[in-house]
Amino acid sequence: MQTEKKDIRSLSKEQLRDFFVANGDKAFRGNQVYEWLWSKSAHKFEDMTNVSKQTREMLEANFVINHIKVDQMQRSEDGTVKNAVRLHDGLVVESVLIPTETRTTACVSSQVGCSLDCNFCATARLKRMRNLEPGEIYDQVAAIDSESRLYYNRPLSNIVFMGMGEPLMNYPNVMKAIDKITSPEGLGMSPKRITVSTSGVSKMIKKMADDEVKFKLAVSLHSAVEEIRNQIMPFTKSFPLPELREALEYWYKKTKSKVTYEYVVWKGINDDKKSIDALVKFCKHVPCKVNLIEYNPIDDGEFQQASEESINAYIKALELNDIIVKVRRSRGKDIDAACGQLANKEA
Numbered sequence: 012m013q014t015e016k017k018d019i020r021s022l023s024k025e026q027l028r029d030f031f032v033a034n035g036d037k038a039f040r041g042n043q044v045y046e047w048l049w050s051k052s053a054h055k056f057e058d059m060t061n062v063s064k065q066t067r068e069m070l071e072a073n074f075v076i077n078h079i080k081v082d083q084m085q086r087s088e089d090g091t092v093k094n095a096v097r098l099h100d101g102l103v104v105e106s107v108l109i110p111t112e113t114r115t116t117a118c119v120s121s122q123v124g125c126s127l128d129c130n131f132c133a134t135a136r137l138k139r140m141r142n143l144e145p146g147e148i149y150d151q152v153a154a155i156d157s158e159s160r161l162y163y164n165r166p167l168s169n170i171v172f173m174g175m176g177e178p179l180m181n182y183p184n185v186m187k188a189i190d191k192i193t194s195p196e197g198l199g200m201s202p203k204r205i206t207v208s209t210s211g212v213s214k215m216i217k218k219m220a221d222d223e224v225k226f227k228l229a230v231s232l233h234s235a236v237e238e239i240r241n242q243i244m245p246f247t248k249s250f251p252l253p254e255l256r257e258a259l260e261y262w263y264k265k266t267k268s269k270v271t272y273e274y275v276v277w278k279g280i281n282d283d284k285k286s287i288d289a290l291v292k293f294c295k296h297v298p299c300k301v302n303l304i305e306y307n308p309i310d311d312g313e314f315q316q317a318s319e320e321s322i323n324a325y326i327k328a329l330e331l332n333d334i335i336v337k338v339r340r341s342r343g344k345d346i347d348a349a350c351g352q353l354a355n356k357e358a
């Protein structure tokens with residue numbers, strides 16, 4: 012029986028060097044091939060033109076290259092681009108290119124579907140789930156970098172892990188992908204331009220702090236009142252607010268990096284004074300800023316964007332307490348590319 016060939020991109024540079032030595036070649040060949048696989052994004056062994064034909068055939072006999080394929084690309088009237096990305100096993104995830112005057116941001120997925128159950132998010136309703144491999148995360152970023160160069164004449168400037176999935180439930184692969192994105196043999200991007208967003212998996216926030224990561228942290232808070240948070244994001248019953256607060260204090264102590272809270276204000280859910288006061292209080296624990304995100308309706312109207320007045324009440328209270336607050340308008344709504352809308356509708 013033929014055993015399935017291994018994805019060569021699951022090997023580290025060291026492992027690749029060792030492979031060549033074990034096969035009677037020079038370790039240096041490993042570096043060459045590694046560069047082809049990552050910074051040059053080769054899809055086929057035959058593209059590796061500075062490697063001999065014999066070596067390429069030997070690689071072909073032993074490995075496959077599991078590259079992603081951008082199946083479908085949609086462009087929004089505001090310039091946002093959404094990629095439907097097909098994985099080697101046929102599953103699909105989505106990633107988004109968000110251009111502004113000065114930046115291009117890639118919003119990438121970390122899982123197929125999501126491990127969590129936020130009631131307001133379309134991705135949470137997808138049943139199927141698996142973690143993305145480091146290469147599958149890296150490829151989404153590389154694809155958007157190429158699109159940014161093609162459509163906007165500039166390289167990608169920022170990355171947010173705010174696509175499908177919970178990055179901290181796929182932490183080892185997200186870390187491996189970020190290693191490659193930031194390494195000179197990959198995309199050479201600064202970790203300061205990368206933000207990992209979590210719904211609040213506190214024990215993993217602590218782990219990131221222990222690992223002294225250099226990227227930024229965003230937390231999808233949405234409520235600083237325990238009962239409300241538990242109701243709209245049921246999984247948070249396992250990650251109560253005092254634990255989250257403690258994890259964030261630990262994060263700040265170790266990294267000295269401010270936390271961003273993502274927050275949607277919904278009519279009749281968190282648009283009252285009690286919710287505002289609780290958020291202000293929560294924000295005082297750790298240096299932070301608040302992004303008030305516009306709600307993107309996903310279906311039956313259980314959740315509705317709060318009034319302008321309630322949003323202004325939040326802004327006023329936060330500013331009075333010297334907390335930085337920004338209102339984030341949705342991008343790419345017309346192509347279902349906005350926050351919480353990624354759900355493979357076309358797949």
Ligand code: SAH
Nearest residue numbers: 132173177208209210231273306307350351
């Ligand atoms: N699981 C991680 C990464 C996804 S980020 C996290 O939750 O942080 C996606 C962001 O969009 C999160 O802040 C999420 O709370 C928010 N979101 C989800 N559904 C939304 C919707 N319908 N409208 C606006 N924002 C939404």
